[in-house]
Amino acid sequence: MNVFITVMLIVNGCAFVFDFIFSLYLSFSKKIRQEKYYGSSRNFTTLLLLIPAMNEFATLKRDLPYLVKLHNQCKNFINLELVFIDDDSSDGTTELLDKWSHHANLHVIHRVKPNAQIGKGPALEYTVNQIIQMNYSLGKTLIGIIDADSHFDSDYLREVVATFQNSFYDLVQTRVDVYNTVDNLTIMQNFEFSIYNALLQMARTNWGSALASGNGQFVTLKMAKNVGWSSSLLEDCEFSLKGLLKGYYGTFLNTVSVKQEGVSNLRKLIRQRTRWCQGGLQCLKIYGGAIMKAKHLQTIVKTFIIFFLMVPYLSIIVVPSSIISVSVLIFYAFYRPLIGLAIIFTLLFTENLVNTLMIEKQWHESNLEPPKNRLIIFRIIFSFAFYRWVLAFIPYRAIIRQLKGNDSWVKTAHS
Structure with a gap:
């Protein structure tokens, strides 16, 4: 028993040290920054904004x-066309879109069962195939994927287009922020997306390629055609991996963001994250070997991708080791209060320090205005520790679903 506890303490210690060092790397590395775009002069004339719209009546009506x-706000730099994907809606979305379909530069793609409501990937693939048949220029057309509940403007799209015009990338992922930060759950999602994921995406860009990350992703029509989407539960990651294997690379645009609605219901958040986690397991199984064998990919890119996809399996060991370590530390504090409390304080201080450093780094890189009341930082940091514990058991749910062969897709419900 003592040997088992010792091993668990060592595992948790290694995980803590790795997390600490990696957080410091994200916070202080001069290479983790917003990339500057130059050296290219491509000309894109059309941006097709794909908006999945399954049962989005209330949002679209607004x-x-x-x-x-x-369209008129963007016409001086791009021809913007809206493409709504009605995935066999049952709440009036179909009828609403049909009423607006007479507008120029607005297209509606209707899908019906049994081909509808089987995932975002198949819906995107079907839509892109329809677009290709419309004879848009592969070399001058961009595809954007924006959730129906998103908030963005023409300045946002201008920056995206400029990034493509002045770079050689075929994929641009923009920062994602949460606009309904009304409680700790949504505030934590905003920290996760706009701070940690943003720094991670800048690191990925520096290592070789950013990955598509759901909302706010843009690709060339050429890449969309040659890569395509499949039925993975994490269709954005799968698309990125397939793109990398075919020589397509991505960048991260941190200076502008698309704002989306956070999930305000814990049960629905767990369902969403379980789907994402299981999708990562699917990608590891299908593409892990090919990624490792790809000679054109840098070793650091391969290492990160495999590590990222293996996190659920690593969590099987790290999560129980963390529980055991916390239990041992609390038990120890009863017998050696001064030493025990000193260790607890040191660990908490370290955790808070690295998170504060990451927040400050991201504010600087993204030109975000920090809050007037800096005490909100402490609220975010303390809450995030509990948030991570709440989500710690999601890998178990994802692995169980995977072992059972349950790969059903359920749309994210935000409230």
Whole structure:
């Protein structure tokens, strides 16, 4: 028993040290920064904005007038066309989109069962195939993927287009922020997306390629055609991996963001993250070997991708080791209060320090205005520790689903 506890303490200690060093790397490395784009002069004339719209009646009824006006706001730098993907909606979305379909530069793609409602990937693949048949220029057309509940404007799209025009990338992933930060759950998601994921995406870009990350992803029509989407539960990651294997690379645009609605219901958040986690397991199984064998990919890119996809399996060991370590530390504090409390304080201080450093780094890189009340940082940091514990058991749920062969897709419900 003592040997087992010792091993668990060592495992947790290694995980803590790795997390600490990696956080410091993200915070202080001069290579983790917003990339500057130059050396290319491509000319893209059309941006097709794909908006999945399964049962989005309330959202679209509110936002359609604004979205339609975007065309005129963008016409001095790109021809913007909206493509709504109605995936056999049952809440009035189909009828609403049909009423707006007479507008120029607005297209509606209707899908019906049994081919509908089987995942975002198949819906995107079907839509892109329809677009290709419309004879858009592969070399001058961009594809954007934006969730129906997103908030963005013409300045956001201008920066995206400029990034493509002035670089050689075929994929641009923009920063994602959460706009409904009304409670700790949504505030934690905003920290996760706009701070940690943003720094991680800049690191990925420096290592060789950023990965598509759901909302706010843009690709050339050429890449969309040659790579394509499949039925993985993590379709954005799968698309990125397939793209890398075919020689397509991505960058991360940190200076602008698309704002989306956070999930305010814990049960629905767990369901969403389980789907994402299981999708990563699917990608590891299908593409892990090919990624490792790809001669054109840098070793650091391969290492990160495999490590990222293996996190659920690593969690099987790290999560129980963390529980055992916390239990041992609390038990030890009862017998040696001064030493025990000193260790607890040191660990908490370290955790808070690295998170504060990451927040400060991201504010600097993204030109975000820090909050007037800096005490909100402490609220975020303390809450994030509990948030990570709440989500710690998701890998177990994902692995169990995977072992059972349950790969059903369920759309994220935000409230």
